[in-house]
Amino acid sequence: MATTSLNVWIVDDDQSVRWVLEKALYQAGLHTRSFDRAEHLLEAIQHTQPDVLLTDVRMPGIDGITLMQRLAHAHPELPIIVMTAYSDLDNAVSAYRGGAFEYLPKPFDIDDAVELVRKAARQELSSPANEYPPADRKLPPLLGKAPAMQQVFRAIGRLSGSSMTVLITGESGTGKELVARALHQHSPRTEKNFVALNTAAIAPELLESELFGHERGSFTGADARRIGRFEQADGGTLFLDEIGDMSPALQTRLLRVLAEREFFRVGGADSIAVDVRVIAATNQDLALAVKEGRFREDLFHRLNVIRIHTPPLRQRRQDIPLLLKHYFANAATELNTPPKSLDSDALDLLQAYDWPGNVRQLVNATRRLSVTAPGGVITALDIDADLGGQQSASRHPGDWTHDLERWAEQQLTSNRGEPLLELATPEFEKTLIRIALRKACGRRQEAAKLLGWGRNTLTRKIRLLGIE
Numbered sequence: 001m002a003t004t005s006l007n008v009w010i011v012d013d014d015q016s017v018r019w020v021l022e023k024a025l026y027q028a029g030l031h032t033r034s035f036d037r038a039e040h041l042l043e044a045i046q047h048t049q050p051d052v053l054l055t056d057v058r059m060p061g062i063d064g065i066t067l068m069q070r071l072a073h074a075h076p077e078l079p080i081i082v083m084t085a086y087s088d089l090d091n092a093v094s095a096y097r098g099g100a101f102e103y104l105p106k107p108f109d110i111d112d113a114v115e116l117v118r119k120a121a122r123q124e125l126s127s128p129a130n131e132y133p134p135a136d137r138k139l140p141p142l143l144g145k146a147p148a149m150q151q152v153f154r155a156i157g158r159l160s161g162s163s164m165t166v167l168i169t170g171e172s173g174t175g176k177e178l179v180a181r182a183l184h185q186h187s188p189r190t191e192k193n194f195v196a197l198n199t200a201a202i203a204p205e206l207l208e209s210e211l212f213g214h215e216r217g218s219f220t221g222a223d224a225r226r227i228g229r230f231e232q233a234d235g236g237t238l239f240l241d242e243i244g245d246m247s248p249a250l251q252t253r254l255l256r257v258l259a260e261r262e263f264f265r266v267g268g269a270d271s272i273a274v275d276v277r278v279i280a281a282t283n284q285d286l287a288l289a290v291k292e293g294r295f296r297e298d299l300f301h302r303l304n305v306i307r308i309h310t311p312p313l314r315q316r317r318q319d320i321p322l323l324l325k326h327y328f329a330n331a332a333t334e335l336n337t338p339p340k341s342l343d344s345d346a347l348d349l350l351q352a353y354d355w356p357g358n359v360r361q362l363v364n365a366t367r368r369l370s371v372t373a374p375g376g377v378i379t380a381l382d383i384d385a386d387l388g389g390q391q392s393a394s395r396h397p398g399d400w401t402h403d404l405e406r407w408a409e410q411q412l413t414s415n416r417g418e419p420l421l422e423l424a425t426p427e428f429e430k431t432l433i434r435i436a437l438r439k440a441c442g443r444r445q446e447a448a449k450l451l452g453w454g455r456n457t458l459t460r461k462i463r464l465l466g467i468e
Contacts, residue, residue, distance in 0.1 A: 146316035170310030173360030192236030244284035
């Protein structure tokens with residue numbers, strides 16, 4: 001299909017969004033037609049059909065998800081790109097389940113949007129109806145607007161009709177189990193069991209029985225038959241956390257179960273068939289473990305069908321205020337007290353902190369601060385040194401270079417493999433931009449002068465670095 005003949009329709013109640021897209025698509029040689037309501041589009045599509053449709057999610061009257069559901073029956077081949085400023089897991093899953101070609105969080109790069117339209121037009125699509133209802137259970141708190149989290153949401157949405165094996169990678173505390181639960185809840189297996197097991201938390205000699213169960217009398221202390229985690233998860237999902245710590249012998253047994261979908265209980269003589277979706281997680285580099293002989297290569301390839309990476313908190317700093325607000329509210333519910341808030345200085349400290357324990361550490365910090373900080377508003381003086389507080393505040397202004405040296409040494413010691421400047425420069429620029437914008441009360445022209453940039457440079461940096 002030639003892009004010069006493409007007819008692209010846009011439906012969004014925001015006139016500025018329609019205008020920007022119209023101009024960009026026109027300059028790219030594409031024809032456009034815009035609507036401020038889905039009802040008007042439904043009237044027009046009875047007479048002619050676009051090649052690609054871009055639709056907002058939240059609109060007066062018929063929303064974007066309902067619009068997709070209606071078009072899926074009458075125009076199943078129509079590629080639909082969903083745009084939304086409410087870029088959370090619910091919207092991502094709903095968009096993909098509704099048959100969306102792609103999910104585009106606002107604000108988006110206009111060049112990326114144009115290229116996405118062209119890509120949608122080139123691909124012949126079908127939107128089969130879902131054969132299972134959405135999960136009724138409450139979603140786990142997977143929160144975030146950062147681009148790295150949007151990638152996670154997209155992956156969950158794309159896999160919502162699948163039972164494929166998934167490998168989740170990421171540092172400790174980044175929410176790998178939350179991603180696994182979301183994958184289960186948005187899958188055809190949602191009505192069946194989700195069974196989680198941290199393989200590193202079980203002694204190696206007991207893990208085999210934990211996974212596969214055992215028969216009575218199979219070993220000392222086996223006074224009764226035990227049903228293992230694979231049987232408990234039959235028809236559902238088994239989440240194996242810290243899979244990289246599994247012993248070679250158990251790796252062999254796990255590989256056989258994945259390949260043959262059957263196993264024997266410890267001490268058992270009868271083969272047990274199961275239908276289990278396995279989702280594994282690790283904070284290790286399994287490819288390196290394979291090279292070093294610590295992990296079976298064939299098992300790695302069995303698990304690594306689809307990979308999802310959960311980003312560390314230091315790579316999604318713009319999500320920290322959202323997470324803090326959420327977990328301060330949770331802590332208030334646990335303590336039966338009003339939720340506490342942060343003043344701007346305290347928020348700056350916590351947003352600048354590296355959070356080596358990631359979201360798990362942040363959750364515990366909100367609980368601790370909810371108990372220890374006096375009053376309803378947490379200030380910088382309430383932030384402990386281990387969260388970047390008092391100790392940092394007491395130093396002289398020129399001492400920040402010592403922190404930078406220590407950070408650089410930690411990065412080199414951890415051997416992440418990423419160049420130091422590529423790690424440090426974006427965070428350095430983000431920090432200076434936030435301070436300049438705050439000093440200028442949000443006025444970009446004035447903030448650009450404080451930074452020694454032009455206004456266009458500042459605007460481009462804000463977009464590239466994902467600064468709210």
